[in-house]
Amino acid sequence: MDILPLQAGDWAFVGTNWWILMQGLYVTVLLTVGSLLLGFLAGFPGGAIEVYGRGPLRSVVRGVGVLLRGTPIVVLIVLFFFGVQWPDIGAVPLGGLLPLPAFEINGQALLASTAALGLRSAAYQSQVFRGAIRSIDEGQLEAARSVGLSKLEAVRHVVVPQALRRSIPGFQNEFTIVLKDTSIAFAVGLAELLTRGFELFTQPAGQTAVVEIILTVSAIYFVLTFLTNRTLDRVENRFAIPTGE
Amino acid sequence: MARLLEFDDVHQAFGDENVLRGISFGMDRTDVEVVIGPSGSGKSTLLRCVNRLTEFDAGDIRLNGESVTAMDVDALRRRVGMVFQGFNLFAHRTGRGNVTLGLTEVRDIPSGEARRIADENLARVGLSGQADSYPAELSGGQKQRVGIARALAMEPELLLFDEPTSALDPELIGEVLEVMRDLAEEGMTMLVVSHEMGFARSVADTVTFLDDGIVAERGPPEQLFEHPERDRTREFLGELDT
Ligand SMILES: Nc1ncnc2c1ncn2[C@@H]1O[C@H](COP(=O)(O)OP(=O)(O)OP(=O)(O)O)[C@@H](O)[C@H]1O
Ligand SMILES: [Mg+2]
Numbered sequence: 231m232d233i234l235p236l237q238a239g240d241w242a243f244v245g246t247n248w249w250i251l252m253q254g255l256y257v258t259v260l261l262t263v264g265s266l267l268l269g270f271l272a273g274f275p276g277g278a279i280e281v282y283g284r285g286p287l288r289s290v291v292r293g294v295g296v297l298l299r300g301t302p303i304v305v306l307i308v309l310f311f312f313g314v315q316w317p318d319i320g321a322v323p324l325g326g327l328l329p330l331p332a333f334e335i336n337g338q339a340l341l342a343s344t345a346a347l348g349l350r351s352a353a354y355q356s357q358v359f360r361g362a363i364r365s366i367d368e369g370q371l372e373a374a375r376s377v378g379l380s381k382l383e384a385v386r387h388v389v390v391p392q393a394l395r396r397s398i399p400g401f402q403n404e405f406t407i408v409l410k411d412t413s414i415a416f417a418v419g420l421a422e423l424l425t426r427g428f429e430l431f432t433q434p435a436g437q438t439a440v441v442e443i444i445l446t447v448s449a450i451y452f453v454l455t456f457l458t459n460r461t462l463d464r465v466e467n468r469f470a471i472p473t474g475e
Numbered sequence: 476m477a478r479l480l481e482f483d484d485v486h487q488a489f490g491d492e493n494v495l496r497g498i499s500f501g502m503d504r505t506d507v508e509v510v511i512g513p514s515g516s517g518k519s520t521l522l523r524c525v526n527r528l529t530e531f532d533a534g535d536i537r538l539n540g541e542s543v544t545a546m547d548v549d550a551l552r553r554r555v556g557m558v559f560q561g562f563n564l565f566a567h568r569t570g571r572g573n574v575t576l577g578l579t580e581v582r583d584i585p586s587g588e589a590r591r592i593a594d595e596n597l598a599r600v601g602l603s604g605q606a607d608s609y610p611a612e613l614s615g616g617q618k619q620r621v622g623i624a625r626a627l628a629m630e631p632e633l634l635l636f637d638e639p640t641s642a643l644d645p646e647l648i649g650e651v652l653e654v655m656r657d658l659a660e661e662g663m664t665m666l667v668v669s670h671e672m673g674f675a676r677s678v679a680d681t682v683t684f685l686d687d688g689i690v691a692e693r694g695p696p697e698q699l700f701e702h703p704e705r706d707r708t709r710e711f712l713g714e715l716d717t
Binding site: 367369370372373374375376377378379380383387388391392395471472473474 | 557576
């Protein structure tokens with residue numbers, strides 16, 4: 231077994247085509263942010279409903295969560311792309327920010343991918359929040375109720391601020407997973423980072439540069455993950471509750 | 476005139492366990508009533524029925540003649556303060572923040588004014604210097620005093636204390652009892668579950684011995700402690716001494 235040699239010429243190929251990867255990165259970031267946001271907006275209330283809700287609403291939220299977590303993400307994306315009638319928003323123009331040349335992506339693929347990744351993320355984020363909410367002791371809620379706050383006010387002012395802080399590590403995890411899973415949008419032809427890398431090494435001139443391209447793409451994912459985790463560490467420290475130690 | 480607080484044949488069961496089996500007694504304004512009794516006798520449940528953290532099954536509890544079950548529950552709780560054995564401070568808020576939450580959210584007081592009222596009440600419990608400290612930075616005695624300030628700031632008509640010193644190291648009990656003693660002197664009406672005999676003797680107007688969900692004996696502290704009428708009371712007091 232030989233390891234393919236890395237070649238200066240192939241690195242040069244990556245260099246001259248860097249903007250194609252940057253366009254992919256742009257889409258990857260867009261997809262990650264969109265999915266995490268959708269995941270948060272649906273997942274946070276979902277987690278709260280799992281703890282405080284009752285009756286059919288809670289059962290539905292739980293059931294949908296189990297279903298979403300139990301389905302492979304590639305299946306979800308394909309299902310959302312081919313199985314849902316998305317409004318035809320045509321091609322979405324992106325880029326054009328110097329030095330990134332303008333380009334277009336398939337709007338329906340973007341919607342389907344964001345929906346699939348976002349809803350699946352919501353299903354996982356709801357579990358992060360559910361655990362965080364449960365970890366706040368009942369007594370604080372009772373104390374808030376005892377001064378006359380309604381249950382909703384008590385949850386909002388006492389449980390939510392503490393639960394959000396405790397969710398940061400779980401959220402970090404979720405960020406890392408969603409960022410890397412955006413590459414599955416490859417399956418519906420969305421021009422995200424990995425898809426762009428693939429486009430490059432299927433060009434005649436790129437055929438010997440497969441390893442160089444994949445290494446570059448991996449490095450980009452790694453740097454993004456690293457920087458974001460660092461940022462979230464900072465956020466966590468910034469909002470940490472003083473313990474007096 | 477109606478009494479400040481009146482228990483009228485209050486019953487409460489959890490499953491098939493009858494925890495309160497017909498409690499009746501009353502308190503007037505400025506009274507301090509201490510409730511004692513063995514573990515599981517229903518003391519906490521009794522207090523929790525007053526502000527409806529526990530919704531009782533039967534009988535009635537009246538505040539100024541008005542049935543608590545007929546009141547809006549949040550309005551009732553605004554009028555009846557509670558201090559917990561485990562402090563239950565809001566961990567993410569400073570001492571001051573613990574006090575202001577009820578002021579801004581329930582009494583609709585603007586935040587600047589709420590801070591001023593909070594600081595006043597923290598001073599009242601001897602914590603002027605700790606307004607900016609978070610619960611985790613405070614000693615147990617300080618935490619409990621924040622808990623008292625938090626309840627006081629709502630200007631309640633009645634304060635409920637559920638074993639306010641039993642989670643404290645012995646050397647920290649005194650500072651909390653001191654604050655409670657001051658409140659009693661200022662005329663605060665207090666219903667206190669506590670086994671601090673010195674406090675009960677010197678501050679309580681009446682002591683109630685709760686046993687197995689009923690008021691087994693009730694009277695002024697000197698009578699109940701020195702000349703209990705019932706064997707059961709004597710037996711329980713004997714256990715406390717040892
Ligand atoms: N929410 C609840 N659900 C079920 N059982 C309960 C509940 N609250 C209290 N109980 C039961 O009711 C009984 C009386 O409890 P309560 O807390 O009122 O006793 P207590 O006199 O305050 O005891 P302690 O001195 O240990 O605090 C106990 O057996 C307890 O297990
Ligand atoms: Mg108790």
